[in-house]
Structure formats: structure tokens, C-alpha cells
Amino acid sequence: MVRVLVVHDEGLLRSALVKLLGSDEGLEVMSLSPRADVPDHDTWQTEVCVVDGDCLEGPEAAPGAPFRARWGDRLVVLTTPERPGVLRRAFEGGALGLVDKDASAERLIAAVHRVAKGERYLDEPLTVALLEGAEMPLTTRELGVLSLAAQGSPVAEIAARLHLSRGTVRNYLATAIRKVGARNRVDAIRIVQNAGWT
């Protein structure tokens, strides 16, 4: 019997995933909201954590860190080829399992069993996306400036918050726009957000 924890930010889909995994007789399933604290290791003793890739977002604050600290490489991350940023973060973070959100129930169940044994499970469509996927082209600083702009902060505010001059902030934004092949600031934000790089 493999003990699995499901983490997804929507309660209804969390219940649905528990039902789906629980249909396999070899799995015992619990679930958790990503907004809740990760429970004490000894209480649940789950061996594998199935987590929505969007719950691991944000390279700055590293919100995926508690999962990696608690389950190590015994993570099955759900994501899509359209989010290369999330995919790469999960892969480089060392998660053994990567499953396409468009996969069948059987593939998810197979992934959980493989990861429980310490084996890698990389879903075919995601492998292709990983191989094709370009590296994140922005430096941490450029991404940081763009992320603040994406939250609606004007240049002066970004400058004050990061202790930079306005000219430097404008330079970072211009470089970021050029590097991601965007037409303007709004376009750069759209490209970076869609790819899951923020």
C-alpha cells in the first residue's frame, strides 16, 4: 500500500483527484490545500506527494521548497507543455514524476507507483516540451523588475522598492522586452506569465 498526499488549490478538484487515485487498490490517499501548513511528518507518513505545478510557482520566494524539503524527490507534479517555466522548475527541482494535466487516470496512477519505488516517470508530451523548451532568458533582476511591473507598479515605485534608479529600471525592462522577443512591456509580461516563468 502506497500512501499519497494530493495538493491542489481547488477543494472540489482535490476531492476529485482523491477519488481518482483512491480507485486504485494499491493507494491510500489524503489531501491538503496549498494554503494549509504541511503537516508534521510523523502524523501522515505519506510517501508520495501529487502536487499541482501551479502550487509550486514563483522562483523568488521558492514556494515549492516545503514540498521538496518534506518529500524529497518523491513528488509527482501535474503540469502542461504550455507552461515550460513550471515544467523546468519541477524538473530541475528534482521531482521524479512529471505528469501532463491532459493525461489519462491510468498514467497518473502508474506515475505514483513508479515514484513510490524511487523511479522516474516523465510523461511523453512533457519530455518533448522539456527538450524543446528554451532556457529562461531573463536574469533574476530582469525578471524581478518585470514581475513588479506585472503587478501594476509604476517605474518610480519599482525603483524605490529595489533601490535602483528609474533609468536602471527602464533599462532592465527594455532588455527583458528584447530578450523575450516582445513588442512592448505588456507583451513581455504576457509572454513571461503564459510560460509560467513568474
Added chain:
Amino acid sequence: MVRVLVVHDEGLLRSALVKLLGSDEGLEVMSLSPRADVPDHDTWQTEVCVVDGDCLEGPEAAPGAPFRARWGDRLVVLTTPERPGVLRRAFEGGALGLVDKDASAERLIAAVHRVAKGERYLDEPLTVALLEGAEMPLTTRELGVLSLAAQGSPVAEIAARLHLSRGTVRNYLATAIRKVGARNRVDAIRIVQNAGWT
């Protein structure tokens, strides 16, 4: 026995919702990708459609229309209080069921049975959001201009596409920014997208 169709854009969560609804003995469940064509009425004869609110998005192209045409008011829309635009569109479109994505499995199953009988099911947290929720403050024109800007189109391109002068496009953008209480163009796009108004 109530025949239900589940529409969600992620295959894995579609399977999971089918499993969840199928655990109720009174429901027979099928599922469909929103990218697929709505099947011929006579083939499946489903009475209720459970659809992810995000599949109904976009006021311009009215992608929710095929669902309303096919199931009338026998729709259960899954959404959250954080997306007042989606919520309002579903409500005003006449969907009988509105269920919070954070609800329990039991509430979704109860909603399906109620809607099958032609009764309304409005989840508590969503009722509050509907009552509190402001009307969409933008005109169709302002929203159209902002939507194009959100896709990264520069002012000149928006002007050409909508057969407007650049000055008029800038005026629409300025009005939109003011109306949604934004600090700048990027902020207005963020506010409108988060609310589910585009």
C-alpha cells in the same frame, strides 16, 4: 438516473470529476473536452452539463453559447468568488447551478440533482460574491481595446484593427484605467483579467 456531461479543459481533472460524480449511484457521467465539438443531442441525451467556468470565458465571442443552446438552463458552472466576471456571466446567462470550486464533493452532487429537476442551486460563497460584486464598469468598446492591449498589440495596431484613430484608442485606454481604479495600463489589464472580465 440523471445523465451528466462534464466539460473541463484538463483531461486528468475531467477524469477525476467523472469519478467523483460517478460515486453517486443516481448519476451516469460522461465527459468532453471544451475543444471538442458538442455531440449530437440524440447520441448522449445528457440532461445536465457540469462545466468549468473558465471554459465559458470571453464576452465577445460568447463561447458559452453552444452550452446554453444545447442544455438551456441545465448548466452547473464551477467557479470561484475571485472571478466575479465569470460568475456574473454564468448567472446572467441563466445557468441554474453555480458551485464554488472549493466546495465539497457532496455539494456538487447535490447541485447536479437540483438542476436536473429544474431547480436553482447557488453556492453560499458565490451568492455573497454576486451580491457584493460590482457591475463590469467598462463599455464593450473599452473592454475590446483593453483586451487587444493585453495581447501585446501597440496602440497603432489596435487603431488599425478597430478602425479608430490612435487618439481615440488612447482615450479608451485612459478611461478604462480610470474606471477600474488602476494605476496604469498594465495594472488595468491585471485587474480586468483577474476578475474574469475578459
